Amino acid sequence: GPPAGGSGGGGGGGPLTIGMPNGPQTNNSNPFLNTSSARSLGYAFAIYEPLAQVNAVRPSDRPTPWLATAWEWNADSTAVTLTARDGVTWSDGRPFTAEDIAFSLQIRKDNAALNEDALPFAEITTSGNTATATFTSPQFVNQNKILNLFVVPRHIWQNIAEPTTDLNQQPVGTGPYVLDSWTPQAVRLVPRQGYWGGQPQVPELRYTSYNDNDALTNALVSGDAQWGWTFIADIDTVYIGADPEHHHFIAPSGLAVDALFLNAEQAPFNDAAVRKAVDMVVSREDVSTLATSGAFDPLTNVTGMPMPAGDDYVAGQYAGRAYEVDVEGARRVLADAGYVLDGQTLRDPAGNPVEFTLVDPAGWSDYLTSLQLVADAVAQLGITARVETMNTDAWTNAVNQGDFQATLHWTNGGSTPWDMYSNMFDGAQYRPLGETATWNYGRFQNAEATQAFATYASASDAAAREAALHTIQRIFVEQAPAIAMISRPNAAEYSTRNWTGWPTEADLYSSPQPTGPQASMILMRLRPTGS
Amino acid sequence: MTADILSSPPATARSGRALILEIRDLHVDYGYGADPVHALRGISLTLREGEVLGIAGESGCGKSTLVYAATRLLPPPGLITGGEVRYHPPGDADPVDILRLPEAELRASRWQDTAIVFQGAMNSLNPVYRVGRQLTDAIAAHRPRSTRAEREARARELLTMVGIAPDRIRAFPHQLSGGMRQRVMIAMALALEPRVLILDEPTTALDVVMQRQILEQIMDLRDRLGFAVVFITHDVSLLIEVADHIAIMYAGEIVEEAGADDIYRRPRHPYSAGLLQSFPPLHGPRRPLAGIPGSPPDLQALPSGCPFRTRCPHTMPECAQVHPRLAPPGAERGRRVACLLHDGSHEVPGALGA
Amino acid sequence: MTELADPAPPPHADTSGDVVLAAAGLTKHFSVGGRRGAAVHALDDLDLALRAGQVVALVGESGSGKSTAARLLARLHLPTRGSVLLHGEPVTARRGRAFRAYCRRVQMIFQDPFASLNPVHTVRYTLTRSLRIHRPELHGAEREAALRSLLDRVQLRPDRFVDKFPHELSGGQRQRVAIARALAAEPEVLLADEPISMLDVSIRIGILNLLRDLRDRLGIAILYITHDIASARYFADEIRVLYAGRAVESGDAESVTQRPAHPYTQLLVRSAPDPDQLVGERRTATWSSGARGEPPNMVRPPAGCRFHPRCPFATDLCRTSVPALTGIGAGRSVACWGYADPDEHAGLPDLGAARQEVAA
Amino acid sequence: MSALPVGADTVVAGEPVAATRRRLVFLRNAKCITGLAILAGFAVLAVVGPWIAPYDPSAISRDVLRPPSGAHWLGTTHAGQDVFSQLLVGTRGVLVVGLVAGVGATVLAVLVGVSAGFLGGLADEVLSALSNIFLVIPALPLIILITGQLPEAGGFTVAVVLAATSWGWGARVLRAQTLSLRRRDFVEAARANGESTWRIVWFETLPNLTAVIASSFVGTVTFAILSQITLAFIGVTSISDWNWGTVLFWAQSNQALARGAWWWFVPAGLCIALLGTAFTLINFGIDEFVNPRLRSVGVSARSMRKRGIAPRIGFTPVVAPARPAAASKVEETVS
């Protein structure tokens, strides 16, 4: 193809380069595969669209209807009926129907490898312009996951024998863009004709993969890439400072956090007093400013709920109760539990010094700095904490099998706080030490909490859910099964030099990240700067 | 033809021939620093047209240093610290001092006027080029107008001249035996028909049969082409057969210089006598041999006075004080010796006086 | 310096002496791999007897197999054929105690004293090792005394030399240390492989005189290897001439050098520089122009007499049949068809005057 | 003293003059001494570094990303750690890993190389093939692969892995040298004297290989240090063991250069380069010992220029002006 012009000048417009730090790519546009370049770079979602646009940073907002104009759940959340949008065509010109929706769910049911969210589909049927899916268990907490599923054209995918290995090099979707050319350096997408949502403004999308964070950082700083997400230390100086007028970084929180998982089946964290004491001395503010150079917000509410996404969920008794470093309080908690400070060393009731090891993979510098801060903080209590690193495999193994004392780990974010808390301490996820646990790595067990988690997921009325959530939050605050530190935001860097219309703090219509299903929504909102 | 090499012209015949090369008071050091090795100390020698000048001496006495210095080919850290090397061009042109010749002229003069066959022929040929190329490149450098075919023809001719089949022109050095390589070197040295041919121990690595063959060839060529030869070896008996005139070196100096026959029959310096004593004769009566006791002095710590006195059977007290100068012994003409025994004030022992 | 110079001609090779070490049909072919069976015929059918108190010289040009013979006798190589006999007993040991015992009786001196002494060891170490191996019964002061007497024996002042490194010694001194090392074993046989060829002219005679002294005083049998036939005449009792791996002539030193029988020996003798020849008596043009050319390729040695390509007298017989070493009287033997009985063979070469000379 | 050839292959023994009781004389060489001095400086730091370090290298402070000052000679990191202390404390890790790996690899190289050279035959073929394989397989990826998989990629593990993968070159060189030594007369002489094979290897051959072994050791140490630092830099090895690579790792992952914090990034690299230079200089010395032709003339180029000496192959310098007067002093040549 002929070379396209260079990136546009200050007048706005021009191609949009979207960068990801994911290394070399191969020509694979299979939207189901994490490993494909379509997913890795995110262009899958300029082509394939979800049933509805879930706002990950405002999870309690009602999703925006997208390919499904309506959805209807039954009372116990075991069945959903989806209405297909009219007037949508695939980029090859074929009309989009409810059959396509049903097929897209069915293919996930039939291929466990494609069912990323492990949704327990039971039966999928169609009728007219609706498709209905039933589930083997209540899916209240998974509602957003289901609405967020993207849809593939049945007329193409039904002929694909091996959807798990198909390279799908000529992707056909309903989205605003189609693949123009694929090269290892850049994947080019151009607007399609006849998109149901109107005419996209950005004339060309260039998805570029950089080898690592540094390379992407450099590209973002220099303006070579205008949209992307990578952790940039001291982002105010490095990125914003490079072009304060146009460079923007927003990191709105969803309902996910980074939390210090504590192994409740091993000393010293088998004692709630120690967990609580540690919780009381760690400065979330420090973690945010020193470890992430302020890029990620510290958690402020003692329930660990990220704000403002979690505003609506905080139990009344904790509303407005902020994390405060309280060394004296922590000492008191310990003293009450029979711990004595022997000179510089804290001793447990049995007289053993209290010490523990904090571990995270080598290379995760923000995590490691956070751990150093924790170690620093607990030293005030007379606790010796050491920071150790492992390689990621070994660490994953150790964490899964409970072979650790404390580790910083993320949680999933969901449409409700259930995911976040459940990930941290849901007894239903409990596995004995040495067995692989998917979540609740700390092996926390509390019958009341476990019951509350189950209730929340299956209760059909809001009040019951709210009660359960408050129970969960109370146990979280009192027992400190894990120590939530900072929010795990949906962050992105973008430049308004050429294009505006991005999600902003003021108008958080969507997660700002380029690689999620929200991409088509954001792309459709972009307008040339100055126009 | 052997008769030719054996008939050494009488010493007196020397004066009749024209000078080609005159070395005057040549001083050479090894090392540029404060404490160099004085490898040559005031060497003076002359070479005349068509003559074979032999230089003999023990290993390390400076034979190679002398000829390399005279041609300015001495490798670092060699340093010529004094003296002159006068080359007399043919005809009546003024002599030039090789040591002060500008680089370009020296380059042009090399191989034309003076060619050298090095001590180790094994290492004198570039292992990666065919011998033909090595034979012709000197011609090409000095006769830029010659054609490739001419040069090649000349190379073949040269090979034939030294008794090697001309088709070996395409051989690599490693494909030739030691003797052949040595002959290729000789052929190369003769490529431009130089006036002086310097042979630095050209045959030490070869056995006697080959040595004789090569020597015969060289002498044969000398008779035909008329160049003068400087022949270096530590084998005095060989030298006596080959050379007209012989200089014996010891520790960086010439200790005796005379006609070949004179050296053999009437050595005047105890060192020359000792050298001759070191070769058991193949014929004639078996005579007692003792060699020369001890080993040559360290050039960096030479004894005072005569450098040979520590090994000399006739050493006298004043040998430690006086450094003997090269001078005609007594009334003898045509030869010089550096030994106090011959300064006229001492009784010369029988072996050195007869 | 030794005053052992011996002006009198040595007695004729004394064949009655005690044979200490003998070689019988010693043959060595070095495989050079590649094409099947290709081998360097380094030595073929060498018979040799070393007698106590006698020096046998092995003379020949480079590559004629002299060193190979010495190494076979020292058992550094294993022979392809033939055997080594020590006091008539075949030697088989190759390693271990038996080999050490053999080493003790048969010692070797190498050509290059600069290479045969380990540069990192002192004279003391070198000699002590030899003493430890071969005379383990010596300890402490005894060993020290033995060490000193060894150095004394090779005319090196113990105090001055015992703690020196090889590089601090001159060539002659090094060769003396090498000899002392050999003597430490109190050997019956010394195999001296060109012990003087790497030395300065002036000190060669000193080493030869030293060896001669050892022969006379200790009654050691010496194999003296050289390419310098004049030194063989000076030092050896018996000379054996090798050409391209085969013995071509043997006899007592004086007569072999003065009246060489084999055309090759004659060539050798004639080629040696000899100032006395200046007088130019007996040089015939035929001789000097006759033998030219190079030594043969030892992978495919010439059939018949190996000298035939260079021999001016060669006939068809020489090109096809190998002449055996046969006696021609006075303790001499030669491997040349020119000396064969004309009645038994047809087409013998005519050596003419050369032959008459030997007979004289 | 003698100009007699000692055999064309003087590579091993060097000039006999140099092989003295103190076999390490090659260390007495201007370049070598400079290198050793730098190395000694670092070695001292390696020993005392943790004591003289002004701060705990991991201690977090509020002095975030400060440029060099009196309080922090080389400034601070993003977490307020003192860069100078990190470098000081890190020196030990660098040197220990380098030395352990160097020793390990050298021992392996000697075992494999000398055995291959000495045993010959099939053993030689197998051992040479082995060392060639280690030469052919790209080392760094292999090291990354192995260290990446080991549970504890601390300094010692890295050293062991480096040792296990980087001996090939040394073994190859040593084999070649052993081969040339094996046929040396003094080895033959020892054999002819009834010495046992192991004694010949250990007492006759190995001492002559000192310089080669030393050179291979120095080379491996350099390689090990660079590899270790590279590994630390790319985050494959433990980042809690302080070494210069770790410093660079943190600096890079926190965009030190982009943030203008050169003091965090540049000094560690310079330390590595300086240490590497020291090793290279030491190897210069060894090279000159092994190959006497490389020895410098011992006079500075400037002082030679002053005397008008321009050393050249084929054009021997001539000093002292022409002395016509001298001619009269020379005896008139024989006429």
Add this chain to the structure above:
Amino acid sequence: MRFVLRRGAFYLLTAWAAITLNFLIPRIMPGDPVQALISRYQGQINSDSIQALYVLFGLDHEASIWSQYVEYWGQLFRGELGLSFTFFPTPVSEVISQSLPWTVGLVGVASVVSFLLGSFIGVLIGWRRGTWADGVLPVTAFLSAVPYFWLGLIAIAVFAVAWPIFPVSGGYDGGLTPGPYPEFVLSVLEHSALPAITIVLTSVAGWILGMRNMMVTVTSEDYVTVAQAKGLSEGRVMLGYAARNAVLPQVSGFALSLGFIVSGTLVMEKVFSYPGVGYLLFQAVGGNDYPLMQGIFLIITLSVLVANMLADVAYVVLDPRTRQEA
């Protein structure tokens, strides 16, 4: 002939051993690609998809290592290298063929340039030893000791970010479609300039030193003096006689150093975000992507072997002594 056979046997043996090693190493190591993938996305992959990934990669069933080995050889002979995990389901061969040209282009060319340049400078300073030229040595000693990633990053900071003379990363401008038209070629050259210069700077020192030492050794050979004695021109003596012989050991050194060069590439490509195999390998290692790892190791090992073979050939061409029959 025997020499050729022996070398052939050596290459075969080395190839076999290297391939077997390639096969074994990832397998005897702990860890699996799914976990690696999860940690690579550090929280971006939903932890619930773990099982889906195991199913996807077909890692549920265990085969004996021996049958895997046999299968591995079978694949090799069929020219298959398997499917990459990291780029699932792209065949390894495709992944490699996509990035190999870049590495060969950048690193190959830079290494060759560095070799030639270094050798040439080495010739000059070796020829002029004992003069000012020796002053180059300490500089080269320093250069050879500088970690190249460090130099590379500084180069980026200075010449791509502070003064944006060169592009920051990548192999060509993302707006261009690869093809043989001038704009693209220019872009490729522009993008490769900085990494190439860095490679050359840090690796040239070794060649300078090696060549200089060989020159010094060779210039004291008699044949060089003979050439001077013949009155040949300085250039001829220096190049035709001295350098021509001094370069021989450099050639085999170059081939052997290719293994090291490839190692160097890895970090280089990471730093410069260059789309070559080095970084790919780094990723494969990080991702426990056995098939890809094995494929790259195989390719690298084989190309180093081939390079060695070429060097053998070059050596034979350059040095007639090795051509000796018999």
